Amino acid sequence: MKAVQFKRYGGPEVLEITALPDPHPAPGQVRIQVRAAGISASDPKMRRGELSFGAALPQTTGADVAGIVDEIGEGVTDVVVGDRVFGISDDQAAAAEYALLSFRATIPPSLGFVDAAGLPVALETATRGLDQLHVTTGTTLFLNGASGGIGSTAVQLAVARGARVIGAASARNSGYLTLLGAEPVTYGDGMADRVRALSPGGVDVALDVAGNGILPELIGLTGDAKNVITLADFAGAEQHGVHFSNGFADGHAFHALAGIGELIEAGRFWLPVERTFPLADIAEAHRVSETGHVRGRLVLVVR
Numbered sequence: 264m265k266a267v268q269f270k271r272y273g274g275p276e277v278l279e280i281t282a283l284p285d286p287h288p289a290p291g292q293v294r295i296q297v298r299a300a301g302i303s304a305s306d307p308k309m310r311r312g313e314l315s316f317g318a319a320l321p322q323t324t325g326a327d328v329a330g331i332v333d334e335i336g337e338g339v340t341d342v343v344v345g346d347r348v349f350g351i352s353d354d355q356a357a358a359a360e361y362a363l364l365s366f367r368a369t370i371p372p373s374l375g376f377v378d379a380a381g382l383p384v385a386l387e388t389a390t391r392g393l394d395q396l397h398v399t400t401g402t403t404l405f406l407n408g409a410s411g412g413i414g415s416t417a418v419q420l421a422v423a424r425g426a427r428v429i430g431a432a433s434a435r436n437s438g439y440l441t442l443l444g445a446e447p448v449t450y451g452d453g454m455a456d457r458v459r460a461l462s463p464g465g466v467d468v469a470l471d472v473a474g475n476g477i478l479p480e481l482i483g484l485t486g487d488a489k490n491v492i493t494l495a496d497f498a499g500a501e502q503h504g505v506h507f508s509n510g511f512a513d514g515h516a517f518h519a520l521a522g523i524g525e526l527i528e529a530g531r532f533w534l535p536v537e538r539t540f541p542l543a544d545i546a547e548a549h550r551v552s553e554t555g556h557v558r559g560r561l562v563l564v565v566r
């Protein structure tokens with residue numbers, strides 16, 4: 264099969280399309296013909312060697328994926344050949360013609376492959392953060408980095424739980440956050456004061472998606488480091504006693520995949536795809552991802 268691989272760590276230029284053996288599913292897995300693959304924030308970090316987890320080179324790339332089931336492993340009963348599914352590539356190999364999935368769900372009827380491919384990592388990550396903060400009806404949540412893929416997802420999931428969400432983003436994204444159901448504030452000096460203007464008593468909990476060094480301010484807004492979780496600032500978490508949420512260490516929240524369909528079909532959840540790329544342009548997709556100014560998701564169209 265055709266797949267993207269890198270043989271050394273570095274910039275987007277290390278990504279190359281190569282021929283690899285077709286994979287086949289083990290018990291519990293399904294194989295899909297990939298139609299689309301998302302670019303998650305972790306993909307460039309793994310390509311640069313920052314999240315290698317001890318994996319040997321060469322490596323494939325990509326976690327988010329959507330496509331059509333064409334082979335089923337022993338013991339699989341939730342899907343059949345021909346089903347449209349989305350999920351997480353087991354081998355971090357979504358940018359390819361075929362992918363193996365253990366964590367998957369049927370694509371909601373109103374979604375195409377491109378939109379579905381942008382969802383899995385954002386859904387799992389946002390749900391894990393909200394679960395760990397015990398966000399529920401009546402919670403006031405401050406979300407730092409609310410307009411990207413994970414942030415946009417967390418806003419809508421928190422609102423669906425009955426929480427009040429105050430979200431930080433750039434000024435150009437204020438209207439977008441309002442559309443998603445959040446009360447927007449802008450980044451920069453005085454941000455904590457702007458949050459307090461909306462919620463004079465502070466907020467109950469805070470979720471940091473941006474990782475831009477404001478954990479002390481978040482602790483001040485919530486009153487205690489235990490009320491803050493970061494998804495992006497490992498060094499800051501260690502320094503300030505904040506929990507760094509990591510799906511490998513904390514346990515995953517892939518149950519979110521099966522549950523999102525109800526919200527989507529009810530018109531209560533929408534994660535925009537800002538731009539699509541052919542598989543051959545994956546290096547450019549990584550470059551765009553690394554600018555940090557993407558609203559929603561970037562998706563590769565594979566076939």
